[in-house]
Amino acid sequence: MKRRARVEATPEAVQRALLPWYEEHRRDLPWRRTSDPYAVWVSEVMLQQTQVATVRDYYARWMKRFPTVSALAKAEESDVLHAWQGLGYYSRARNLKRGAEAVVERHRGAVPKTVAELLELPGIGPYSAGAISSIAHGERAPIVDGNVVRVLSRLFALRGDPAKAPLEKELWRRAEDLVPSERPGDFNQALMELGATVCTPRSPTCLLCPLRMLCAARRDGIVEELPEIPKREKPIPVHRAAAVVTRGEKVLVVQLRADAPRWAGMWQFPNADVAKGETPEAAAARSVREMTGLVVPVGERLTTVRHSVTRYRITLDVHRSASSRGRPKPVIVSAAEWKTLEELDDLALPSAHRRIANAVQPDD
Numbered sequence: 001m002k003r004r005a006r007v008e009a010t011p012e013a014v015q016r017a018l019l020p021w022y023e024e025h026r027r028d029l030p031w032r033r034t035s036d037p038y039a040v041w042v043s044e045v046m047l048q049q050t051q052v053a054t055v056r057d058y059y060a061r062w063m064k065r066f067p068t069v070s071a072l073a074k075a076e077e078s079d080v081l082h083a084w085q086g087l088g089y090y091s092r093a094r095n096l097k098r099g100a101e102a103v104v105e106r107h108r109g110a111v112p113k114t115v116a117e118l119l120e121l122p123g124i125g126p127y128s129a130g131a132i133s134s135i136a137h138g139e140r141a142p143i144v145d146g147n148v149v150r151v152l153s154r155l156f157a158l159r160g161d162p163a164k165a166p167l168e169k170e171l172w173r174r175a176e177d178l179v180p181s182e183r184p185g186d187f188n189q190a191l192m193e194l195g196a197t198v199c200t201p202r203s204p205t206c207l208l209c210p211l212r213m214l215c216a217a218r219r220d221g222i223v224e225e226l227p228e229i230p231k232r233e234k235p236i237p238v239h240r241a242a243a244v245v246t247r248g249e250k251v252l253v254v255q256l257r258a259d260a261p262r263w264a265g266m267w268q269f270p271n272a273d274v275a276k277g278e279t280p281e282a283a284a285a286r287s288v289r290e291m292t293g294l295v296v297p298v299g300e301r302l303t304t305v306r307h308s309v310t311r312y313r314i315t316l317d318v319h320r321s322a323s324s325r326g327r328p329k330p331v332i333v334s335a336a337e338w339k340t341l342e343e344l345d346d347l348a349l350p351s352a353h354r355r356i357a358n359a360v361q362p363d364d
Contacts, residue, residue: 009155009214011178015187021210022190025197027052030059032189037111037136038069041099044131045092045123048145052196058087070109072100081266081348088351090263095123113137126172135185142175143188144168147195153227154199157216162227235313241283242271242353244360245296245321247338251360252328253347254291255335262309265334267347269356271316280317288321292328292336296321303359307352318356 007013026032029052031043042062046055065083066072072080077097084093099121103111111132112118118129130143144152149162152174160167180187198209204223206212217223245252253267272287274280285298298321305316328336339347344357 007213009211009216011180013214014155014178014211015180017210017214018190018194019183019187022186022193026189026193027197030056035136037113037132038072038100039063040136041111041128041132042096044128045096046087048092049089050087054087058084068109069100069103069111072097073104073109077265078348082346085266085348085354086351090266090350092123094264098122099124111136113139115139115141131188134179134188138183138185140179140181140184141188142172142179143192144171144175145192147192147199148175148188149195149227150201151191151195151199151211154204154217154223155211155215157220157222157226159226160228161230163229233311235308235311238312238314239274239280240271240314240316241274241280241287242269242316242318242356243284243288243296243298243321244269244302244318244356245288245294245323247323250338250340251344251357252288252292252294252323253337253339253344253349254330254333255337257332257334263350265348267344267349268353269318274317281319284317284319284321291331291333293331294323294326294328296323303356305352305355314352316352316356318359 029043031039034040043055043059046059046062062083066075066080075097077094080093080097081090084090087093102121103109107117112121113133115126115129115133118124118132119126124132127143127145130141133139133141134143149171152158152171153162156174158167158170162168162171175191178187178191194209194211198205202224206215206218206223209215212218215223217226243252252270254270255267256263256265258264270284270287270291272283272290274283278286280301281298285296288294288296288298298319300320302318302320305318307314307316328338330336341357341360349357
């Protein structure tokens, strides 16, 4: 196969090719219609680990509910988690609120401009700092996210695991070299847009790429090999059981403690891992007893909810139960209460437990 002639991917060459392409092909996204640093901050945090199509509606609802940094800083954490429910990785929402509180306390409600100042805020790392600084404030700051890693790895034919030094450091250095003094925010968004729409993980559309003549991986025929990301570990199956305990028109839910390792402060139906040799019914009854002190009979299966948390693939068997006696008391949780289905709408529930709530009919 005839090798393509080498064309140097200098910062100027990359900028000349990428910025006009971005002007013509960029997607019309709501957070691109504003230079409000708070709005940019919210969008960048939501877009971490979440697809654009999902973020659109969440972003619109969030900005309506918490339109300013001050509004978010003053909000109750339960309201913030409620607005975030369904997006997952709830630490992102908590960090947004903590960051907003810090902006109000330290900067009188004005989101800082520089990367150095932004990095001092809770929950903001190098990527978010670079995005806010460059997109909202026009500061010359690089960004490196998954899309940018892919573009730069292929553009410069960089071998190695991009999550480990020294390649991680090299990627940030390359990104910093490329970002221009003028329109740094547009350039950074162009890099991300290219990775999201053209330089995709599988079957990239190289013929449509504005950087195709500069791309070392295309020249060497190794586009599909880069970046060299290690294979993911095999998913771990987990079997859990939950109980929908009813009393009249109310159901029993528990609130996790503030120091819980996952879904801290959120509400759930009582649930537990199914131990070896244990039936889902027995595990569901045990979860009620361990979390609330109530001893209840557990009956037929209501539904099964399947969901994923990081590398765990969880099968959650949900069983009906009824209780006419006793008052629930929080044991290993911070609260245990009876709630109507309407009241559940105002609580922050993980998406799996929201699906359970939706499966419960008013006359159950």
